[in-house]
Amino acid sequence: MLKIENLHVRxxxxxxxxxxxxxxxxxxxxxxxxxxxxxxxxLGNVLAGRxxxxxxxxxxxxGDKDLLQLEPEERAAEGLFLAFQxxxxxxxVNNTYFLKAALNAQRKYRGQAELDSMxxxxxxxxxxxxxxxxxxxxxxxxxxxxxxxxxKRNEIFQMALLEPRLAILxxxxxxxxxxxxxxxxxxxxxxxxxDRAFIVITHYQRLLDYIVPDFVHVLAEGRxxxxxxxxxxxxxxxHGYAWLDERRVPERSAV
Amino acid sequence: MATERNDIEEALNRxxxxxxxxxxxxxxxxxxxxxxxxxxxSAKKHEPQWMTDWRLEAYRHWLTMPVPEWxxxxxxxxxxxxxxxxxxxxxxxxxxxxVDPKLLETxxxxxxxxxxxxxxxxxxxxxxxxxVSVGTTFRKELAAAGVIFCSMSEAIQEHPELxxxxxxxxxPVADNYFAALNCAVFSDGSxxxxxxxxxxxxxxxxxxxINAMNTGQFERTLIVAxxxxxxSYLEGCTAPQRDExxxxxxxxxxxxxxxxxxxxxxxxxxYPGDENGIGGIxxxxxxxxDCRGARSKISWTQVETGSAITWKYPSCVLRGDxxxxxxxxxxxTHHAQQADTxxxxxxxxxxxxxxxxxxxxxxxxxxxxxxxxxxxxxGAEGARNYTQCDSLLIGKKCGAHTFPYIEVKHPSAIVExxxxxxxxxxxxxxxxxxxxxxxxxxxxxxxxxxxKQVFKExxxxxxxxxxxxxxxxxxxxxG
Numbered sequence: 001m002l003k004i005e006n007l008h009v010r011x012x013x014x015x016x017x018x019x020x021x022x023x024x025x026x027x028x029x030x031x032x033x034x035x036x037x038x039x040x041x042x043l044g045n046v047l048a049g050r051x052x053x054x055x056x057x058x059x060x061x062x063g064d065k066d067l068l069q070l071e072p073e074e075r076a077a078e079g080l081f082l083a084f085q086x087x088x089x090x091x092x093v094n095n096t097y098f099l100k101a102a103l104n105a106q107r108k109y110r111g112q113a114e115l116d117s118m119x120x121x122x123x124x125x126x127x128x129x130x131x132x133x134x135x136x137x138x139x140x141x142x143x144x145x146x147x148x149x150x151x152k153r154n155e156i157f158q159m160a161l162l163e164p165r166l167a168i169l170x171x172x173x174x175x176x177x178x179x180x181x182x183x184x185x186x187x188x189x190x191x192x193x194x195d196r197a198f199i200v201i202t203h204y205q206r207l208l209d210y211i212v213p214d215f216v217h218v219l220a221e222g223r224x225x226x227x228x229x230x231x232x233x234x235x236x237x238x239h240g241y242a243w244l245d246e247r248r249v250p251e252r253s254a255v
Numbered sequence: 256m257a258t259e260r261n262d263i264e265e266a267l268n269r270x271x272x273x274x275x276x277x278x279x280x281x282x283x284x285x286x287x288x289x290x291x292x293x294x295x296x297s298a299k300k301h302e303p304q305w306m307t308d309w310r311l312e313a314y315r316h317w318l319t320m321p322v323p324e325w326x327x328x329x330x331x332x333x334x335x336x337x338x339x340x341x342x343x344x345x346x347x348x349x350x351x352x353x354v355d356p357k358l359l360e361t362x363x364x365x366x367x368x369x370x371x372x373x374x375x376x377x378x379x380x381x382x383x384x385x386x387v388s389v390g391t392t393f394r395k396e397l398a399a400a401g402v403i404f405c406s407m408s409e410a411i412q413e414h415p416e417l418x419x420x421x422x423x424x425x426x427p428v429a430d431n432y433f434a435a436l437n438c439a440v441f442s443d444g445s446x447x448x449x450x451x452x453x454x455x456x457x458x459x460x461x462x463x464x465i466n467a468m469n470t471g472q473f474e475r476t477l478i479v480a481x482x483x484x485x486x487s488y489l490e491g492c493t494a495p496q497r498d499e500x501x502x503x504x505x506x507x508x509x510x511x512x513x514x515x516x517x518x519x520x521x522x523x524x525x526y527p528g529d530e531n532g533i534g535g536i537x538x539x540x541x542x543x544x545d546c547r548g549a550r551s552k553i554s555w556t557q558v559e560t561g562s563a564i565t566w567k568y569p570s571c572v573l574r575g576d577x578x579x580x581x582x583x584x585x586x587x588t589h590h591a592q593q594a595d596t597x598x599x600x601x602x603x604x605x606x607x608x609x610x611x612x613x614x615x616x617x618x619x620x621x622x623x624x625x626x627x628x629x630x631x632x633x634g635a636e637g638a639r640n641y642t643q644c645d646s647l648l649i650g651k652k653c654g655a656h657t658f659p660y661i662e663v664k665h666p667s668a669i670v671e672x673x674x675x676x677x678x679x680x681x682x683x684x685x686x687x688x689x690x691x692x693x694x695x696x697x698x699x700x701x702x703x704x705x706x707k708q709v710f711k712e713x714x715x716x717x718x719x720x721x722x723x724x725x726x727x728x729x730x731x732x733x734g
Contacts, residue, residue, distance in 0.1 A: 048689045051681065072688035081689075088686035092704025101700065102690035109691070141704065158690065 001026050001197050002047075002067075002166055007058035009039075009046055016042045018222030019058070024166065027194040031208055032201045033233060034219035035241040040201045041085060043219070044170040047199075048082035049075050062166070076102075077109035079165030083155040083172050090142040095154070096124065098142045099161055106162065127160045131187050149180040156187035167191070168199045173207040185210030205237035220244055271526055272727070274496030277361045277466050281385070284341040286469060290314060293439055296341050300408055300442070303415060313428045313438030320432045326566055326595040327624045327656055331500075333537065338502060340440045342385040342467035351390040358382075358389050365493060366720075367462045378458040378489075378716075379404055383474060385467045386442035393457065400456050402486075403448040407475050410446035417448055421479050425508035425545045425572070433504040433539040433566075437473050441506065444474035449484040449515075458487050458714055465494035465525070465536070471502035478508070480515035482548065487518040489717055492561070494526040497534050500563060501526075504539045513548030513575065518556070520713050521569075522721055525561035527728070530619070532591025535563025542569035543599075546578035546607075554581040555598065556712040558721040560728040563592060568626065570599035573607035573635075580609040583709040585721070587728055588621025588653070597627035597658075602638035602668070611642040612708050616725075617653035618732035624656040631668040638668045646676040647705050649698070649732045699726040 002024040009017040016039045024030055034040050046053050047060065049072035060067040065078060090098065104114040115123065128135055133153060143151050152172055159167050172184055188198060188211050200211055208216070208230060216233045218226040225244060226232065236243070284295060293314055297307040322333075348354045351369060362369050362382055369382055369390055379393035381404065388406030397404050403414060410418050428438045445461040465472045480486055494501065503525060509517050519542075528535025538561075544553035555569040571580025582598035600609035615623040623646065631638040646655035657674055679701050687697035703710070703722055710718045 048685075050685050050689075072685060073691050073693050076689055076691035084686065084689075088680075088682045090683055090686070090701055090704055092707035093700055098687075098690075098700065101696065102687075102692055105693065105696065106691035162690065 001063060003059075003061045005059050007046070007060065008056045009042060010054040010056055011042065011052065015056075016222055017046070020219070020223050022217065022224065024197045024199065026165075026197055027192075028215065029192065029198045029200065029211065029213045031211075031213035031216045031233060032199060032219050033203070033205070033216060033236060036203070038219045039222045040203075040219055041170055044082055044168050044199075044201055047075075047168060048072060048080065073105065074109065076162070077106040081159050081162055081164035081167045083152075083159055083167065083169045085170040085172070085174060087143045087146075087151040087155055089144045089146075091144050093142050095140055095142050096138045099124075099158060103162060123161065127157065130190055131157060131160055132183070133157055148175045149177065152176060152180060152184060156184050160187060160191060165195065166197050166199070168201065170201045171203060172200075173202055173204065181207060182210060205233045208233045218244060271496050273365060273493035273524060274526060275364070276495040277357055279355060279357050279466070280345040281467050282343050282345045283339045283467065283470070286339045287336050288338070288340060288440070292340060296440060296442065299341065300411075302411055305419065306411055309423070309428070310439050313435050316429045317432065317435035317439055320429075320435060323432050326626070327622070327658075328564055328566065328593050328595050330537070330564055333502060335436075337469065339467070339470045340386075340473070341442055342470040343387040344384060344389065348390070351392065354390050358384060361464065361466075362462065365462065365464070367491070378460050381406060381445045381459075381461045383443055383445070383461060383463045385465060385470060385472065388443045388445070396456070401450045401453050402455050403446065404459055405446055407441070407444040407446050407477065410477075414446070414448070417479065418446070418477070421477055421508070421510055423508075425510060425543050426506050426541050431541060434506050434541040437475060437504050437506045437541070441473045441475040444476045444505070446476070447478040447486060447488060449480045449486045451481040452483045453481075454484065455486040458489060460489040460491070463490065463492040465501060465503065468497065469499065471504065473503075474505045476505070476507040478517055478519070479510045480512065480517050482512045483514040485516045487520070487714060489520040489522070489714060491522050491524070493524050494536055496526050500528075500535060500537050502537050502539070503562075505541070507540070507542040507569075509544035509553055511544065511546050511548060511551035511553050511578075514550045515548060516552045517544065518554045519544070519569070520717060521555075521557040521559070522717055522724065523557065523559045523561050523565070524724055527561045527592050528563040528590065530590045532563065535592070536561065537564045538562035538566065539564075540567035542567060543572065544570065544580065545572045546575050546580060546604075549575040549577055549604070551575050551578045552580070554583070554712070556583040556709065557585070557596075558709070558713070558724065559584070559586040559594060559596060560724050562594075565592075565594040565596050567596050568598055570601065571609060572601045572603065573609065574603045576604040577606045578604055579607065582609075582611045582613070583712045584613045585616070585706045585709045585725070586614070586623055587616040587725060588618070588623045589728055589732060590619040590621065592619075593622045595624040595626055597625045599628040600630070600640060602629075602631040602635040602640070604635060606637040607635055608638075609640045611640070611644070613642075613644045614706050614709055615646045615655050616649065616702060616705070616729075617646070617655050618649040618729060620652045622654045622656070624658065626658045626660075628660040628662070629670055631663040631665050631670070633664045635665050636667050638665060640668075640670045642670075642672045644672070644674040645705070647702065648676065648678045649729070695730065698732060699729060702729060
């Protein structure tokens with residue numbers, strides 16, 4: 001579904017990703033962990049198409065498309081979703097209206113009929129019910145004046161509504177209390193299916209107690225330095241990221 | 256990226272939809288301005304002597320006045336002798352049934368059907384074409400409620416006592432340069448009179464259209480709401496796309512007596528000029544409402560997207576005790592457009608309240624200025640004002656400026672002013688796009704959200720119109 005090969009990315013002249021490769025198949029959940037500054041958020045942003053990132057080498061295939069050639073809105077319509085680490089406030093724009101416009105823009109791109117207000121509201125109610133979210137967030141402006149937890153909850157709600165093929169969660173757990181964290185995990189688990197994949201970017205192992213990944217990758221200094229199953233996350237938790245450095249010393253000196 | 260830039264360029268150069276010209280036989284006064292021209296104009300309209308004298312007095316005063324230069328606008332010199340002060344379709348129908356089909360077609364195209372079959376439900380329209388009113392709909396229905404809604408020319412003929420009593424009572428003849436000019440040469444406009452205790456049964460609206468070349472439009476609107484009455488009035492304006500600048504200098508006067516309420520909305524879409532700043536309307540307008548009676552209320556809502564230059568400050572004189580004034584404004588400048596707009600709230604009576612919500616949007620090389628005065632006079636005990644003034648910048652070459660003036664002469668006054676300037680951030684755009692919205696849609700959604708507080712003050716159908724207008728006006732603003 002998603003195949004990243006040898007991806008090199010510069011931000012403001014500085015190389016952040018230095019040959020990252022990753023292969024994600026439908027139905028899989030990949031966790032990406034790593035110390036601060038390793039390039040975790042850069043990866044999410046590059047995949048979603050944010051400007052300001054210079055791709056100097058590498059390829060990214062998403063389904064049968066060359067992802068890097070697509071505009072952000074095309075990537076979304078192709079089924080890629082990024083849950084933001086810092087969701088953006090858009091004052092005065094009603095949350096429901098925003099989502100309806102977004103969903104219909106995607107449907108239009110895919111050649112599907114747009115939903116009218118009644119159909120859309122039905123869908124909204126359905127998603128609210130399974131996510132146990134109150135509809136109060138819907139009547140407010142997009143993320144405007146939302147608490148940190150509400151913003152993240154809203155991201156998960158958007159994800160549920162837009163039903164992406166690949167969802168990337170960029171440190172969605174940061175700043176969440178345990179209840180909000182559980183809610184986010186529940187949302188993701190509910191959406192797990194054989195044809196949908198997740199990339200969960202996180203700094204801490206805690207989230208992975210609730211969203212159990214198929215693979216755990218460690219991102220350090222711009223590339224994946226270690227991959228394994230969920231036990232890798234526990235090892236990291238136990239030893240800290242410094243443990244990685246120790247393991248990587250020989251490799252480094254070889255370069 | 257290069258192709259994207261081209262798409263944006265293309266969208267940017269999209270035609271101004273109201274930019275067409277109606278080919279109709281037109282009668283002109285030759286260009287030029289003099290006492291003779293004013294006498295001819297007045298004679299053409301069969302005006303009584305008092306009206307002619309009033310015009311001449313204004314003209315003589317105007318000659319002594321300097322062109323105002325305090326606004327933050329760059330305006331080339333205006334040659335008042337090269338303008339024709341009167342242009343009207345030759346055929347003068349007695350009623351709407353006899354109106355030239357070409358004119359009906361023009362208004363159809365502008366989305367304001369006048370003929371019986373297609374009239375806008377619940378909205379009475381006075382259609383002003385160049386210098387004259389060509390027809391007013393729903394007159395019978397309004398007359399049954401006691402409401403007078405007609406062209407200013409007719410009002411001078413048929414209700415001279417009302418016109419004499421109120422004309423110039425809010426904006427005096429010598430108020431300012433452009434108002435004085437308007438007094439001298441105004442050719443038509445709308446007159447509204449709502450008698451005591453009447454709630455006007457429908458929305459009233461005037462649609463101003465400039466069509467003829469080398470002419471100016473000088474309209475005059477007067478709305479009088481007697482004790483306890485209510486009226487909601489809306490004006491719209493468009494003009495053909497031309498390389499020459501055309502002058503529009505209007506005066507609007509509102510009078511609200513005890514417990515009366517006037518809601519005045521404007522959707523201004525005069526031709527803004529092209530992307531290089533060639534052509535467009537010079538829009539110099541004096542609008543003022545007099546809350547003459549106790550507990551009266553006047554509310555101005557304006558959406559200004561057109562004109563090369565906008566110079567207007569719809570104001571409220573809060574004379575009656577417990578009266579209140581409101582000003583809600585969205586002003587957009589794109590390409591080379593310039594706007595210097597705002598309001599004046601003059602608190603004279605006790606416990607008077609005013610509220611100002613101004614939203615300025617600048618894109619391209621547009622320059623947008625908010626200029627507002629809140630004045631609390633000695634007797635205005637308990638006066639209260641709240642001003643919120645927000646600017647939104649799109650792109651790097653535009654400008655937003657804010658000039659709030661506050662003069663307070665009573666210690667009990669409470670005056671609040673809040674101002675913000677923001678840019679549509681890359682973060683906001685990316686967020687919208689990552690959810691599937693195209694760039695243009697994302698911008699118009701963010702701008703729409705920014706304007707929400709003002710749009711909700713507009714009558715429903717016009718709020719939709721205003722939103723669309725803003726989208727069209729902003730096309731290609733990002734890139």
